[in-house]
């Protein structure tokens with residue numbers, strides 16, 4: 001069959017910019033949702049659908065959109081992401097030619113940029129698996145917030161990332177918040193959780209963090225008690241190989257944006273069988 005993404009003469013040409021536009025319109029469509037934006041939870045959906053990748057077996061990753069199915073949809077790590085998937089369902093109905101796997105990743109890339117972040121190179125090419133077409137990913141491939149630097153490395157090295165990329169990706173915690181009814185943790189990392197910036201690294205390095213005294217899971221709080229860090233966030237500051245990147249990104253937002261865009265794009269492409277000759281760097285959408 002003709003490849004719809006080639007867009008030859010007279011062929012159907014999918015309009016991904018039109019999809020981006022509809023996603024952008026949805027971001028602040030419900031002022032009662034969290035801090036007034038679905039952007040952060042869409043970024044988290046793109047990350048969790050991609051972060052199951054295992055380079056040793058070439059399994060997992062965004063291709064397939066396997067989070068539509070049990071057991072992955074019900075993993076503790078994915079609690080709350082049903083909100084993001086439901087939000088995108090009408091977009092899928094409006095543009096039935098796009099795969100869920102392309103839509104979920106494109107929505108994450110679009111949200112980063114719409115919230116003031118860098119343009120994240122994105123290209124289509126993912127397809128959705130039918131339920132009987134794949135072996136379910138084992139639970140435990142996504143990181144736990146109460147663990148240490150070794151755990152973070154084990155998880156991200158398995159995907160094929162290095163220390164610099166791990167720190168850059170972690171900067172996404174400048175967005176959004178933890179929800180007691182999802183992860184058990186509570187609170188945002190920054191005071192501007194719907195703006196993509198390097199504030200997470202500034203808070204991490206310049207604020208004072210202490211263990212929160214409560215009955216919940218181990219987390220850290222600042223003096224105001226309003227901001228939080230996970231143990232895995234603190235581990236970036238405590239680990240002598242991670243720390244130089246944390247310090248660099250706290251001072252240099254441009255470097256963070258550039259490295260984040262590259263790493264997030266790579267994350268969303270892990271394990272995706274793009275046709276040969278297809279390139280990763282898509283131009284910025286036409287405005």
Ligand code: CCH
Pocket residue numbers: 040041043044047080143144145146152169170172173175176177178179180182183184185230232264
């Ligand atoms: Fe994360 N993240 N994340 N995270 N995350 C949570 C929320 C967000 C970890 C744990 C948590 C990345 C890496 C890690 C986002 C993006 C990324 C929460 C709260 C936990 C816990 C969930 C809740 O309660 O709703 C851990 C551990 C790691 C690494 O070790 C990476 C990488 C990314 C993206 C590139 C975003 C965005 C959120 C906010 C979601 C929201 O709903 O506000």
